[in-house]
Amino acid sequence: METTAARGLTAAEVRERVAAGQANDVPRRSSRSVGEIVRANVLTRFNALIGTLFVLVLAFGQWQDGLFGGIIVANSAIGVIQELRAKRTLDRLAVIGETPVTVRRDGAEETVAQHEVVLGDLIVLGTGDRIPVDGAVASARGLEVDESLLTGEADPVHKAPGDQVQSGSFVVAGGGAFTAEKVGRDAYAARLVEEASRFTLARSELMSGIDRFLKWITWLIVPTAVLLFVSQWNSAGSVPAAVVGAVAGVVTMIPEGLVLMTSIAFAVGVVRLGRRRCLVQELPAIEGLARVDVLCVDKTGTLTEPGMDLDRVVALSDALPGRAALAALAAGDDDPNATMRAVQEGLGEPDPHWTITGTVPFSSARKWSGAAFDGHGSWAFGAADVLLGPADPARAEAERLGSTGLRVLALARVPDGSFADPDGLDATASAEPAALVVLRQRVRPDAAETLRYFADQDVTVKVISGDNPVSVGAIAADLGLPGASHPVDARTLPDGAGAMGEVLEANSVFGRVSPQQKRAMVKALQSRGHTVAMTGDGVNDVLALKDADLGISMGSGSGATRAVAQIVLLDNRFATLPHVVGEGRRVLGNIERVANLFLTKTVYSILLSVLVGLVGVRFPFLPRHLTLISSLTIGIPAFFLALAPNTERARAGFVPRVLRFAVPAGIACGAATFAGYRLATENPATGFEDDSTTASLALFVLALWVLLLIARPWNWWRLSLVAAMAAAFLVVLAVPWLRDFFALHPDNLQNDLTALAIAVGASVLLTLSLRWDTWYQRFRRPRKPEAETTDPQR
Structure with a gap:
């Protein structure tokens, strides 16, 4: 057996x-299955609500007022197509990774x-x-x-x-x-x-904020719809007119495109990163990318390429067969790591065929491995500062070589029987130094440029390595990392999170870090309010990857690191990280823009409905009016804004920030539109279509100004987008059959000029209000402590 x-x-x-x-x-x-994708995008609460309203309009009104029903098809089709693209990308990369x-x-x-x-x-x-x-x-x-x-x-x-x-x-x-x-x-x-590995949008501040908006809106829709229906029945005198008026108000309240645009932005982010051979294992990771302000990287595999080259072997004792022992250790290792493979390839010493009687595998805690040979003693191979005593001149030589960026290991003979309790071996007291093994690391050619990118983007980089701190600091300094000239030996770090956090804030390079310390360092940075990303490729990085806000693994890393990381860089390129962070910022920043647009519409539609219900007048719009205005000022622009470049770093407070914009913008739109409509109704020479045209002009002009404010900072394509939407509206007004189709009759010049004047005045007040809010938020924001503002790392 x-x-x-x-x-x-x-x-x-x-x-x-x-x-x-x-x-x-x-x-x-x-990723989700095809059936789950279709159900998630088709069987939604908004599709059900809009579908019901669409049926009511077809039963009681004209088919032109049912144009909003196309939203169901458009939302579902776009959502399904984009997520299927993301699914194909994820599935393909999952097989590769x-x-x-x-x-x-x-x-x-x-x-x-x-x-x-x-x-x-x-x-x-x-x-x-x-x-x-x-x-x-x-x-x-x-x-x-x-x-x-x-x-x-x-x-x-x-x-x-x-x-x-x-x-x-x-x-x-x-x-x-x-x-x-x-x-x-x-x-x-x-x-x-x-x-x-589930494809999900859960567990994110962004999605929880959007869900909160949707809950509030759902609760507001029901009483507002009842109030609106009753008022329309009283003012219009017929059920069909009451239904059409109520539907026009309710449809506008629904931010039907907000969830769609959010899903599209996330899915497109997955596809874009997939093209760079970056596997996103959890969608919330894209949001985490945007919030990162501290990036912890391991030197090996991140700043340096996988693998090393043997530079030289420095004999320390003529009495010990160091090269032969090194060759025997390399030949007897059935599962060599990168260090031992470099020794095997570069030593040039034949296998002495020593018989192995016992082995001690390498561990990041011991920082050495070893083997006992029949008749040739026991040998340990590992970190020079672990195997050599503090007073040993060979250790000073190792530190001198390490300060130039070389990696220096020591080979030493230890007393027979030492491997019975390897964790209790005091190698510095009992080992006989035999040789220094000098390895040359392969620095990534794009590492310096990548570090400069993060410095420009206010992302602080911390190099956390298990190697000699002087060696790590030398490599980081050559790459231009600020603060690399004074590396810290992690064995001297304080244990408390507060004290450790202070040292971490003031320094950027740490060597001789144990796996448990990596985990503690991540937690210390998080306790100081940082959003921490951790990169790694070895098993000693797993604990820190798991606890970091965002774990990033190299594709060539161990299976353990790839299993716990949210993002896997399949091409093993550190230079991919700027694209990863940039994609996260693009997604999150653009979704906030889109949320401002949709919630502004919700606020002004609710305000209009309440004012109409309380005053008891006919609702100023037909559904087709709002379909046109929403498409030109929200729907079409939102699609482009959701996919546009955006490098602004994400900030906490998504919900209050959106409300601070959407509420005053919505109030301005709703109040100005209702004021223009009420003044138009006072003119006995105009009918409902003329009055609703006046309201449409006021709302479109003000909504277009809101779009212009959201599109800041302005550039040629954003201004062109706003201009194109304005031109499209003018085309509708100028072409007779389009004007008739949308029931727009700008025949009363006095009413139209009044509407424009009200819209311009409201735009000025809104702009001043938003400026005042920006100033107030900046004024009430607490000043940073002097120590933090003068820290060169920040």
């Missing part, structure tokens, strides 16, 4: 299990997709691998598993043959193999993937 277990399943056994449905066939949840699994079948190792794992498969594990299914350990070589995603405990758990491992955990040290006992929906990973 041991021989069979070591060889894994046969091809015939794999086929039998697949046929029996015992494969790891968890459905990929990178999926972590493969190494299994042993017929005695040979092969790589398969996660869904191809079957019950009974022997799965081979190495450092950084994520455990995809549940099972029992079959073999272990210093196997340590991080189960923090399952238990919340950060300490690695040693695993021996027979111990259980669960999906959702990952290997932090050593290696081994386990037998798959629970696959598919029976495995714990099924629930993790279902939750972590």
Whole structure:
């Protein structure tokens, strides 16, 4: 049985299990299904409400007044098409970014997709691998598993043959193999993937704010509609006229395009980032991108490219066979990391074929690995400042080399029996230094430009690395990172979040950071009000990625980091991050513009309906009037504004900020329109169509001014958009059949000039009101402390 277990399943056994449905066939949840997309975009409360109003207009009025019914088709079609595009992008990228699994079948190792794992498969594990299914350990070589995603405990758990491992955990040290006992929906990973990879708009300040608006509007619609219907019945004297008037008021209250434009902006953001090979695993991540003001990056894989080159080996003792021991360590490592691969490729020393009697895998906590050889002693290989004593001249040489940006490791012989308790080994007191191994890191050519971008965008970059702080600081300084000239050794950091936060604010480069410290540093920055993004590619970054406001993983990183990150950079390029942050700012800033437009319309429609109901006059518009005005001042412009470039950093307070604009703008529009309409009705020579034309002119002019204010800062295309909408309205007034179709009759010059004068006056008052609000908000905003304003990092 041991021989069979070591060889894994046969091809015939794999086929039998697949046929029996015992494969790891968890459905990929990178996006909603087609049916869910269609239902979510068609079966909405607004479509139901607008559809009901459309039927009422067709039953009691003219079909021209039912033009707003096209909103249902347009909203649903655009929403479905855009989300299907996003779905295709996400699904394609999810396949590319999926972590493969190494299994042993017929005695040979092969790589398969996660869904191809079957019950009974022997799965081979190495450092950084994520455990995809549940099972029992079959073999272990210093196997340590991080189960923090399952238990919340950060300490690695040693695993021996027979111990259980669960999906959702990952290997932090050593290696081994386990037998798959629970696959598919029976495995714990099924629930993790279902939750972590769902295409959702939930859990975001933006969407919660929009939901709040929609709830308020829903509660206001019912009593306003009743009031409006009763008043129209009394003033018009007939049910059909009352229904048409009430529908005209209610339709305008509904911000039917707000949710649509929000969905489109998010979906287009996913597609745009997908073209840059950036996988967005959770849609709220796009909002998080816009709010980031501190970016924590690891040096390895971010500022430097994956992989290193061996520069030289400096012998420290003629009595110790350092190069031979180094060659033996490299040859005996079944799962070499980037450091050991560089040694293997650049050493040029033949394998001495020493017999290994024991090993200690590398861990980020110990910062060294080792092996014991029969007749050749025990050897440790790792960080120079961990294996060499403070007074050792070799350590001073290592620090001198590290200050130039090189990575320096030490090889030392330790007493036999030291590996029985590797965590208790005091290497600096007992190790015999044998050699310094100098590695040259590959700095990314676009790293300096990327750092300059973040400095220009007020995003503070913190380099948090497990490497020597002097070496990390030298690389960061060469790239022009402010504050890199005084790196901090994380082993000297205070424990408290407050004290640690002060040090983090004042410095930008930190070395010798443990995985637990990375997590604590993220929390310390968050406690000081920062929105923190964390990038990483190694297993030591997982805890910090999970706790950061936004976790970003490199595509070449371990399966564990890709599993917990909200965004995966599949091209492994640090230079992609500016595009990622820029896309988030574009989406969030533009949605706020769109929300201002739609909620202004809601406010003025509610005000008009209430005034009409209280005064007891006929509603000033037919539904077709409001369809035309809304399309030209809100619907069409919103589509372009939602997808326009925008680099402004997001700020908290979405709801009050939108209300501070939409409420005065809506009141100005509603009050000016009602005033113009009431003055027109006082003229006995005009009828309803003439009076409604006067109201339409007043509302269009003021709504166009609101659009102009929202479109700031002005540039050629925004001004051209506003001018095009004005020209379109003039075309409707100038072309006879369009004028008749929309029931517009600008025949009374006195009324029309009065409406224009009222609209211009209201525009001036609105502009002054918004200016005063801007000044007041700036005045009441608390001043930053002197220490913060003078900090060069800010």
